[in-house]
Amino acid sequence: MRGFRCVLGAAAVLAGVALALALPARPAAAHAGLVSSQPANGAVLTQAPDSVVLRFSEGIAPQFSSARLVDSAGRPVAGTRVAPERAGTDELVMYLPDVAPGTYGVMWRVLAEDDGHTTSGVIVFAVNHPVSGTIVADSGPGTSARPLDVARRWAGLCLLAGLIGGLAVAAVVLAPALRRAVTTDPDGPLPVALRAARHRVLTVAAGGAALGTVVGIAELSAEIHRLAEPGAAPAAAVHLVTGTQWGRLWLARVTVLTALSVLVSALRAQPSASTIRGRVLWPATAALVLVMVSLEALGGHAGALGSGRSAAVVVAALHILTACVWLGAVASLAVVLWPRGGDGAARLAMLRECREPFTQLVVLSVGLVVATGLYNAGRQVDSVDTLLGSAYGRVLLIKSALLLVVGATGLVNSARLHGRVPSRWGGRAGAATSPPRRLVAVEAAAGIVLLLVVGLLAETPPPRPTDDASASSEATLTLAGAADDVEVSVLVTPNRAGVNAFTVLAESRRRPPPAPIDDVTLELDVGGTTAAIPLQQLETGRYFGTATVDGAGPERLTAVIHRSGQQLPVTVNGWLFPPPGTQPETGGQLAATVNPLAGTLAEAMLAVGLLWLLSARRRRRAGTPATPAETDLEGVR
CATH class of the missing domain: 2.60.40.1930 (Macroglobulin (MG2) domain)
Known part of the structure; x- marks a missing residue:
């Protein structure tokens, strides 16, 4: 427990410092959205342009980005050329031949270099006198979230939470309890119960890593199917994986997940972390987990930011890590409680040993999830009005509401675990009880729904500032x-x-x-x-x-x-066009509202971490146990 308190305290201090340093950064855009165009969307020109310049909010992949010009009858205009020397940055330039007076449409489709999202759209312009007509084009997938992409992202997040949460529970909750139990009674029922719980939790974690690799391969297959021309899938796969930032991040994620599945399987076969092999495997696994969440952050909205990108990626990685620890730990608790057979007294003793470190782990995770989430919201959403009026903002509000639901359920479970349930709710003062399996299952299910909303949020383009409102x-x-x-x-x-x-x-x-x-x-x-x-x-x-x-x-x-x-x-x-005076006024900057709250939570995490470090130091000097047995649990439901 001393080592556990030191680890949590150091983590809280480092996390609070990282978050506090990141707070001054300003919002920026994300996803490859059209920021401006020349000519502007809807422009009426007196002279035909030589080129069309489309500027996006982030870099685009040249092999999978295109634009074409069609006339008012829907016929492609011959002689256009996309400039290869300009593609691949944040601009797509299409040179035009001499065009006659009329209405024209530019149909564009680009692949974001960082996050791998495909966006498409159309701009229209007229030369000399605007004329009515029909422009025919494939509108493409657009910028909205696709259900299959959301489902894949959700599955990946659930598996990642099972992996990280299971490792956290096995390392900082079950392992210290097992060491103490082996010291007092090596062959007793408590060590047996703890070893069985550790084996189940690590089995779930190893399965999460292995299945995460399968989900990653399915993601690549879907992306190739969407982008590749008929018969060009092998070449498209090579270009996508080696020629784009998204592909390189995908390859790194799949490699790390594969390595984690091997390491966690090896850890599951170790009797404890104190063996020589365990002392090597655990640090290697922890390092790969940090790499994994960093890759997730780089491939998300934070990785596409302009200013303050490094700070945003660090905070986003911390957000992903702590969210997976929280929700994965809840799922692991369900795995620990689920078996109904066995020695009931041993299960009572196991829960008594694990309840305090488990609660501290969850409390720290929840605090960091809220603090980093507030910061991320301020980076992605520019104003309060945008938060309420955009699809991304509304999904973000739904996510916040679900966080409250999961958090409230967790508080009830924690109160029952620590004997703090009021008598009118069926509790007794000072009498700790095991949280019912059904209530733990409800908390875990709410967490799964929350991850579904997070997957939708990851696939929804945030509202972005533009130079040209029409774009x-x-x-x-x-x-x-x-x-x-x-x-x-x-x-x-x-x-x-x-x-x-x-x-x-x-x-x-x-x-x-x-x-x-x-x-x-x-x-x-x-x-x-x-x-x-x-x-x-x-x-x-x-x-x-x-x-x-x-x-x-x-x-x-x-x-x-x-x-x-x-x-x-x-x-x-x-x-059709809002008349003057009817446009809603832009609300205050969201970052100015949420950053003080995030800063307060960051300071709280610093204080909690310092208190845990000082407490562990005092206990080491005094030579007293960190977690004395105080009360027995009554009734495992």
Whole structure:
């Protein structure tokens, strides 16, 4: 226990110092989002441009990034060329031939160099006089989170939590208790119970590492399938793994996970950490865990930041580590409590020995999770309004709510474990009880759901500042409506006076649908005058067209669905362009709000760490045991 207190105290001090040093950093962008374009989205030019320059919020991979020009009839414009010397940085440059007056669309698709996310979009511009017309293009996967990517990220996080949490419980909770038990009664029931619990926990950890490797291979396969041209998968795999930052990080993660699965399997076969082999394997495993969380942080939103990137990566790695320790430790507790057979008295003694270090481990982890989470929120979300109004911000709020749920359940479990449950809740003063398996299972299940939300958060692009508001995804207006069995969404970009692109998504709620959709026409009611915008189908359920709109106001858009010789109008209402004075004011900088809270928690972690270090030092000098047996546990449910 003395060594445990020293380790936790030192970790708290180092973590608090790292977080405190990182706090002054300012927010920056993440993901390869379009920051600006020349010409600007929706621009009307008097002269045809020689090139189109697209600038993104982070570096892009040249082998998997492209752009093409189409005219108002949807025909590709020949003679364009993407500059290879500029791709691979944060810009994509496409040189244009001489183009005639008309409306044109630039369809871009890029792969982020760091995080491996594919984003795509369209900008429109007109030469001389803007003309209405149809622009046909594959809109691509866009920047929204894909369900399969979220599922893979969630599975990887669950397995990583099982690995790291299991190692933490085995190293700092079960191992010290086993050493004390072997000293007093080498062949007694308590050492047997502790060895069995340690073996189960390390088995789960080794399985998490091995299955994490499988998830990583599935992730690479999905990325190659999405990016590679037909028949070019082998070459695409080589380019992706060796030619991009994402690929190199992927290779490093899979290698580290493979090594961890071997090391943890070897640790499981060791009777204790005090053997010569155990003294070598545990430090090597701990070092690889630190490398693993660092790689996760480099491949996430923190790795794509500009200013203060190093500090952000350190804090993000600490956030991942402590979150995995917390949630993985809860899962490990469920593994320890789950067997119903065996010696009940030995299980009582085991829980008595482990409850204090387990509680200290979880308390330290939760404190650092909250502090680092606040800091990360301030780095990724620029303002309070953005937190409430963006998809990333809303998912972040859901994550915070789930943290409260998991934390509250953990407090109840800890109170039962330490005999602090009020009598009106079925407890007795001073009588410690084992937390019910069902309640531990509820806490573990809530943690799994929390990791699902974290996976969604990792796949959702954070709101990013832009030089040109029309280039931002926030400049896209989305309106929705429904009629009969058909649901319709209308996306308008850049949502300002002039040339705009209109994308209509139409889908039947019935399975199977009563009839396939043959065609869609978009009618725009402007000041009592109705104008029809011809749309052309891009793919099943997706239609695209352009039009010039001069005035702002509460417009009525009607998507006319044609199927089986009948017409079904679906009307959506909303302001096409917000009039002056209706734009919400930008709230205060989020970092200015949350950084003081994160700083307070960082100072608290410093204080806790120093107290644990001083306490361990006093106990060593006095020669007193660190954890005297105080009360017996009653009733294992």
